[in-house]
Amino acid sequence: MFRNLPVFATKLMAATGTTGQDMTTADMLLQLLPFVLIIVVFYFILIRPQRKRDKEDEAMRNNLEVGDVVTTRGGIVGKITNIKDDQITIQTGSDSVKIRVMRWAVARKEEKISD
Secondary structure, three states: OHHHHHHHHHHHHHHHOOOOOOOOHHHHHHHHHHHHHHHHHHHHHHHHHHHHHHHHHHHHHHOOOOOOEEEEOOOOEEEEEEEEOOEEEEEEOOOOEEEEEEHHHEEEEEOOOOO
């Protein structure tokens, strides 16, 4: 399969009217331009907004306080009763069940609800 590659490359250059010696640096850059444009578009459409959301989520997790009502990634809703380093203790329900979760497991901060 790969032994025909030089023949294919030669036919391709003959079809485009260029030889290996005729191709200039400008021609090579023009061939790379679509790939560079695709990378730039992907950056502004996908990567940049995701990084912004990640920074906002990290800031929210760093600003959590005792008494805040949070929802974890698993869907557990509770009020924060204790914060120790990367672990948060939340109280769920009226029967005072306490659950320890990691700080990264907090999905969002809810509006404070009255007990």
